[in-house]
Amino acid sequence: MIDGLSPGLVLIGGALGIPFLPGKWRHAYMLALPVLGGWQLWGLGHGVYGQVEIFGYALTLVRVDKLSVVFGMIFLLIAFINVIYGMHERDRLQDTSSVIYAGAGISAVFVGDLITLFIFWELTAISSVFLIWARRTERAYAAGMRYLIVQVGSGVILLAGIILHLRATGSIAFDNLGVVSPATLLIFTAFGIKCAFPLLHNWLQDAYPEATVTGTVVLSAFTTKLAVYALARGFAGTEVLIYIGALMTAFPVFYAVIENDLRRVLAYSLNNQLGFMVVGIGVGTEMGLNGTAAHAFAHVIYKALLFMSMGAVLHRAGTVKASELGGLYKSMPLTTIFCIVGAVSISAFPLFSGFISKALILTGAADQGRWAVWLVLVFASAGVLEHSGIKVPYFAFFAHDSGIRCKEAPLNMLIAMGIAAFLCVAIGVYPAPLYALLPYEVDFEPYTTGHVITQLQLLMFSVLAFAVLIRTGLYPWERPSTNLDSDWLYRKAMPAAVGRFMEIGGAVRDAVLARAQNHLERFISTIYRHHGPQGALARTWPTGSTVLWVAVLLAATLIIFYL
DSSP states (O other), X not given: OOTTOOHHXXXXXXXXXXXXXXXXXXXXXXXXXXXXXXXXXXXXXXXXXEEEEETTEEEEEEEEOHHHHHXXXXXXXXXXXXXXXXXXXXXXXXXXXXXXXXXXXXXXXXXXXXXXXXXXXXXXXXXXXXXXXXTOSHHHHXXXXXXXXXXXXXXXXXXXXXXXXXXXXXXXXXXXXXXXXXXXXXXXXXXXXXXXXXXXXXXXXXXXXXXXHHHHHHHHHHHHHHHHHHHHHHOTTOTHHHHXXXXXXXXXXXXXXXXXXXXXXXXXXXXXXXXXXXXXXXXXXXXXXXXXXXXXXXXXXXXXXXXXXXXXXXXXXXXXXXXXXXXXXXXXXXXXXXXXHHHHHHTTOTXXXXXXXXXXXXXXXXXXXXXXXXXXXXXXXXXXXXXXXXXXXXXXXXXXXXXXXXXXXXXXXXXHHHHHHHHHHHHHHOOHHHHHHSSSOOOOOSOOHHHHHHHHHHHHHHHHHHHHHHHHXXXXXXXXXXXXXXXXXXXXXXXXXXXXXXXXXXXXXXXXXXXXXXXXXXXXXXXHXXXXXXXXXXXXXXXXHHHHHHHHHHHHHHHHXXX
């Protein structure tokens, strides 16, 4: 252990050697990095380390407390699993960027000041975009550019907020800020962009499904959960987050129902699950914040498991379009089982991880008497079962037989999915170790008779509703399509409006120029008749007439050029 060294810097520094190592040695080396990062974290007690002064600002590189530890531990764990999952690939660019990205995310949760946070905030954006571009398709390149613009833009807004906050308060401490000034509103907005708030969320559904098989799994773990951590650290108890989070849980359900791309379905589902965490932050009580941290921990694992299963399908079948899949349980039985484990975990079935974490948030909302929000969360829970718990495994592995016959997922993928599936069950069956990691003491028992029966009733009703809709043909059948989301405004409507404006402006300019040219020609013709070779000016001031012509032509040229 190195005193004062952030666990994330172990990964960032170690990533510099990845491009120079051959295949098997490279992956063994990559596996060692999160292990070393975990060992470094284990040796750090709670406290502040690595304080340095740069340009008169006191930076805190490492701050270890219970909130940062729970996020740091899950980031290190998923970084280890991700390396196993990606061992079948031989892409040095993807390997290097994924480790730097993980290291930047881990480093960000341990910083104690806003300036250092900004540095790692931007490093996550720059390093993660290569996981999209590594797919090397035109769609991936375009999606990566849009993703980069949004993520760097979030950083620019964050920096502006930090500067204004520093000028107003003289402090760069990263503690509870609250939305109390224009500066903290900017910081709040920057966190909201990265957390995929409603109307700021489309970068997620746009970019994640275009990344590589491994890249999507890595992306699902860090960016949005870093934003959740930042909101929990800086804006716990901010009431507006309750309503933002409730909206986040509800609206993705409708998009996920009609979406054909199953990785995009999971991206909408990710947005839905973030909403639960944001509600917990907005509630701001010990129960609410414990629920946010626990749900983030569980979510990273089961969402990665679902993305890994769909990545395995894409790797073997060549598609994740629901309209093109079905019957894959015959070819990929283990992947099917692992996908179902992830599906029941995200749906919060008893004995699985989602059950013991989501219950904390629901209880936190109920304890404050926010029954309308509680009902929205219950509705969203039923929706999660429909689109992630049933739709994804049903259309990928069952439904109609697509006739696709392929190999089971590679061994390394199966091992990674197996580890994640085991953790989903272990946390659900025995949540005490996770509860012990949470920021506050947990006084909550998830496995009460009333809670278990109520949750099972909700889940069984959702299953019955899905079955009835399928049998009656009322469920939207999967077909090739493109769903319109709010990104249509800036990807289609705005460019079309700008193009039309430019077209009208060009027509107006051409008309003005034509009219001006006509007047100019008449003016020159008049001058020529009166002061030309037969005119008085030509007989008396021939040089002056020439200068006048040159001046007129020069003025006309300048007018036409600047118009």
